[in-house]
Amino acid sequence: MQITGLPLHRLHQKRLGGEITTLQIVQAYLERIKAVDKELGAFLYVNGESSLVQAEAVDKKLARGGKIGTLEGMPIAVKDNFNTRGIPTTCASKILKDYVAPYESTVTRKLIENGYILIGKTNMDEFAMGSSNENSAFWPAKNPWDLERVPGGSSGGSAVAVAANLAAGAIGSDTGGSIRQPASFTNIVGFKPTYGRVSRWGMVAFASSLDQAGPMTQDVEDAALILKAISGHDELDATSLKVEVPDYLRSLNQPVKSMKLGIIKNLDLESCDSQVVDIYKESINFYQKQGVELVEIEIPNLEHVVATYYIIGPCEASSNLGRYDGIRYGLRSDAKALKDLYEESRDLGFGNEVKIRILLGTFALSAGYYDAYYLKAQKIQNIIRHQFKEAFRQVDAIACPVTTTPAFKLGERINDPLKMYLSDIFSIPPNLAGLPALSIPAGITKNNLPVGLQLIGDHLQEGKLFQLAHFFEQNHPIEKPKLMI
Amino acid sequence: MDFEPVIGLEVHAQLATHSKIFCRCSTEFGKEPNHNTCPVCLGLPGALPVINRRAVEFAVMLGLATNCEIRLDSQFARKNYFYPDLPKSYQISQFDRPLCEHGWVDIEVKGETKRIGITRIHMEEDAGKLIHEGEDPNASYVDLNRAGIPLVEIVSEPDIRTSEEAKAYMEKIHSIVTYLEICNGDMEKGNLRCDANVSIRPNDKAPFGTRTETKNLNSFRHVQACIDYEIGRQIDVTLDGGKIIQQTRLWDANKKQSKAMRDKEDSHDYRYFPCPDLPVVDIDQNLIISLREKLPELPDDKKARFQEDYSLGHYDASVLVVSKEMANYFEETVKNGATAKTASNWITGDLSRFLNETKTSITESKVTPERLTGLIKLIEDGTISGKIAKSVFETMFETGKEALEIVENQGLKQVSDETQLREICDEIVRASPSQVQEYKAGKQKVFGFFVGQAMKQTKGQANPQVINQILKELLS
Ligand SMILES: [Zn+2]
Numbered sequence: 001m002q003i004t005g006l007p008l009h010r011l012h013q014k015r016l017g018g019e020i021t022t023l024q025i026v027q028a029y030l031e032r033i034k035a036v037d038k039e040l041g042a043f044l045y046v047n048g049e050s051s052l053v054q055a056e057a058v059d060k061k062l063a064r065g066g067k068i069g070t071l072e073g074m075p076i077a078v079k080d081n082f083n084t085r086g087i088p089t090t091c092a093s094k095i096l097k098d099y100v101a102p103y104e105s106t107v108t109r110k111l112i113e114n115g116y117i118l119i120g121k122t123n124m125d126e127f128a129m130g131s132s133n134e135n136s137a138f139w140p141a142k143n144p145w146d147l148e149r150v151p152g153g154s155s156g157g158s159a160v161a162v163a164a165n166l167a168a169g170a171i172g173s174d175t176g177g178s179i180r181q182p183a184s185f186t187n188i189v190g191f192k193p194t195y196g197r198v199s200r201w202g203m204v205a206f207a208s209s210l211d212q213a214g215p216m217t218q219d220v221e222d223a224a225l226i227l228k229a230i231s232g233h234d235e236l237d238a239t240s241l242k243v244e245v246p247d248y249l250r251s252l253n254q255p256v257k258s259m260k261l262g263i264i265k266n267l268d269l270e271s272c273d274s275q276v277v278d279i280y281k282e283s284i285n286f287y288q289k290q291g292v293e294l295v296e297i298e299i300p301n302l303e304h305v306v307a308t309y310y311i312i313g314p315c316e317a318s319s320n321l322g323r324y325d326g327i328r329y330g331l332r333s334d335a336k337a338l339k340d341l342y343e344e345s346r347d348l349g350f351g352n353e354v355k356i357r358i359l360l361g362t363f364a365l366s367a368g369y370y371d372a373y374y375l376k377a378q379k380i381q382n383i384i385r386h387q388f389k390e391a392f393r394q395v396d397a398i399a400c401p402v403t404t405t406p407a408f409k410l411g412e413r414i415n416d417p418l419k420m421y422l423s424d425i426f427s428i429p430p431n432l433a434g435l436p437a438l439s440i441p442a443g444i445t446k447n448n449l450p451v452g453l454q455l456i457g458d459h460l461q462e463g464k465l466f467q468l469a470h471f472f473e474q475n476h477p478i479e480k481p482k483l484m485i
Numbered sequence: 486m487d488f489e490p491v492i493g494l495e496v497h498a499q500l501a502t503h504s505k506i507f508c509r510c511s512t513e514f515g516k517e518p519n520h521n522t523c524p525v526c527l528g529l530p531g532a533l534p535v536i537n538r539r540a541v542e543f544a545v546m547l548g549l550a551t552n553c554e555i556r557l558d559s560q561f562a563r564k565n566y567f568y569p570d571l572p573k574s575y576q577i578s579q580f581d582r583p584l585c586e587h588g589w590v591d592i593e594v595k596g597e598t599k600r601i602g603i604t605r606i607h608m609e610e611d612a613g614k615l616i617h618e619g620e621d622p623n624a625s626y627v628d629l630n631r632a633g634i635p636l637v638e639i640v641s642e643p644d645i646r647t648s649e650e651a652k653a654y655m656e657k658i659h660s661i662v663t664y665l666e667i668c669n670g671d672m673e674k675g676n677l678r679c680d681a682n683v684s685i686r687p688n689d690k691a692p693f694g695t696r697t698e699t700k701n702l703n704s705f706r707h708v709q710a711c712i713d714y715e716i717g718r719q720i721d722v723t724l725d726g727g728k729i730i731q732q733t734r735l736w737d738a739n740k741k742q743s744k745a746m747r748d749k750e751d752s753h754d755y756r757y758f759p760c761p762d763l764p765v766v767d768i769d770q771n772l773i774i775s776l777r778e779k780l781p782e783l784p785d786d787k788k789a790r791f792q793e794d795y796s797l798g799h800y801d802a803s804v805l806v807v808s809k810e811m812a813n814y815f816e817e818t819v820k821n822g823a824t825a826k827t828a829s830n831w832i833t834g835d836l837s838r839f840l841n842e843t844k845t846s847i848t849e850s851k852v853t854p855e856r857l858t859g860l861i862k863l864i865e866d867g868t869i870s871g872k873i874a875k876s877v878f879e880t881m882f883e884t885g886k887e888a889l890e891i892v893e894n895q896g897l898k899q900v901s902d903e904t905q906l907r908e909i910c911d912e913i914v915r916a917s918p919s920q921v922q923e924y925k926a927g928k929q930k931v932f933g934f935f936v937g938q939a940m941k942q943t944k945g946q947a948n949p950q951v952i953n954q955i956l957k958e959l960l961s
Contacts (some may be wrong), residue, residue, distance in 0.1 A: 081531075082531075083529075083530065083531045089530070089531075091530070096530065099530070101530075101531075102524070102529065103524050103529070103532075105531060200531075200533060201531070201532075201533055202531040202532070203531055204530040204531045205530075205531065205762075207761075208761035208762050209761035235535065236533060236535060237533050237535075238533065238534065238535045238536065238762060238763050238764055239533075239761075239762065239763075239764060315758060316758075316761055318565075318756075319563050319565050319574075319575050319756070319758070322565060322567065322573065322574025322575060323528045323530070323572065323573050323574050324530075325567060325569075325574055327569045327572075327627065328527065328528070328572060328627070329529070338569065342567055362756065365565070365756035365757075365758055366754055366756060367754045367756075370756075370757075370758070374758055
């Protein structure tokens, strides 16, 4: 019987129907991890024994006639930048190689309250900086649809865990596309919520004003389930929003007819891979045929988003990563003098991409440059925010590609960071504007490579995204690509 | 050549909240190292700050008490630098949008009132503490109990011109924060400390000279001594044809001199930027109104009231209101029936002296306002003389006994009985014929001899007025 690869809400149905047990579910995923993860590199830590013990407990509860929630006993993988008490939390960095989290992040605490099983911690670009997972200090994760290609990043490990059926679902974090881009590259659903919808407490900061946690799942319903579980106001995060969390599952089957979908007029599709453009156009045409009204909108300053992002992100990162100084925890050099201790610990502990961004941020915040960079970037950010706000007066959601290309080859862009940065042009705007956005599987290229469609929602309008995405998923079946492993 | 010093002070005051500024850890002093810590104040990966609203209220109260404008959308900023006592490698402080701005306080030096401008008051977190002794003599240890304790930094305008003014300003700030009960004001524990910016210029029309900043002055005396030292040093350098360089200096209280810590060229670039973890500090007008209503009577108002209600002189009133406790003590004493002027004399005189000598706070004094009133009443109704009262007070201060009890037990009551005193005086006059002769020959001074003898024989308890009267009669 097939277990791995099914959406977790279906696994739950089968479990309630007595077809399978929680233990069988967990065992199936653990076996799959054992079989293929050496090759894929999705996990940095696998929580084997304890997962099985927890699974048995859930089955006992069910046998006693206890009521269990959908997420209860479900093996979910968590990106390694979430603090999980008593379990290594490395951010895929040498500087935190042996770091064991002494407290629990709010996201995982809420999942624990829902009875989830942490099956393991997933690989990522170091400190979430990257779009290919090649910046992991340990090993790169590989795309299960083509092992020579990257799974995207920075939540590459979480994407691979779901796409290659190593976990029933996963948690990622998204600062400039880190959930959506790997979701698009691996044919899964990736959801970045409104900034402040999900607490950042315990999620290791990269760029605090842009970071947001979200689900990475087999289908839209799973994403709604997990997002509902992890959302909500948190007193421990001053930027978390004090608003009710709607039941996203109720949005799923709402009709989409006469909804308005925004199409960005000034979108630069020239720089995109032609198959990505084709799939994007085909997707919006599908919506149109189904009675969704396409409305042309303009976000005039879109061409500045990459530059803006690569100032704000590194500025905040340069400050956020100052704490890894070898004094209290993490890697520490043997240097005797204080200055040497700082320099050597950070030199040994951080990888190149992290160093680049720390340097960029440190420079941009320096006396005399602040106004020209950070302040100006903030101004553009405000303008973009405003432009989206204006656009959402006319539309329910905005559609655009997730990224300019399908998954690229390992090593292909390592020496061309600018190209890597520029490919984030479509995924960055929602982070700058604090808006919810998701990626859903939309098509397959001739080379068996998945391509996602991005839907961007208005502030706190996650429900509309679920509505549109679920409709697409149910009514626009795409041929699943063939797993290479 | 004359120089005019130009001085500005930056005073740091620890706010007396129960918990830290961005986490719920206790602020209790004296716990074992790193006891009062959590992921936030340890700067662990993923931890986030949340503002302590009480600390904000305290800072707003201070702003109101110092006539500042309160910003309704003030913002926290990160001040980035590396140091082992700074766990996040940035201090959360305020930069271009401080909570309070454009205020002032009045100080008084040599009877003259002067207004000192307050540029800004901002909130920030304290850093931890490095400890250089421990198991390993080559190691330094970090104690983060203090990290995250709320501070306000009060930055004055460069309106101060002398070290006395600087001291008076610091004392005034101390008075205000302790009146407001937002700071314990214990300078030895570092509750209140100050950095002094000093420059000199040839005259009061000239542009400001290059300034130096001396760090971490933690007593009123140090502030004054350090500024005097720095003014002298700058004058010497200038007269020798040298140039003052902009630098940070460190005061050595033992040597009573400062030394350069770093020059401007090696000063940090703190790379301030708005802290993305903390939203703008929302303050609404209602909060300001309610805090303003709750403000206690402040030193200046109290002084004016004391002069008015108790007919006290300007000086007495100023001294009494320096601390709220002393002012309360005074009012309590008067309420119990003591004359205001007499009470003021005792409190600012003997009581203050004894308290200082024994390092006792006025609230812990064994001579309570009730007991002081008892003593004053005994003087005023003639039971004891002023001179005896001083020794009675000393016993009271040591033992905590009532004045009357001491006077009765030791038989210190003043003798005013004329018959009894006349007998004593008769005896003295009879026994001192030569002195009588001298006096009668016009040597007025000898009168003192007779009074002295009379006091000696009565152990000082004789009523001096009665004695004078009798002796004059006998010798005429
Ligand atoms: Zn704490």
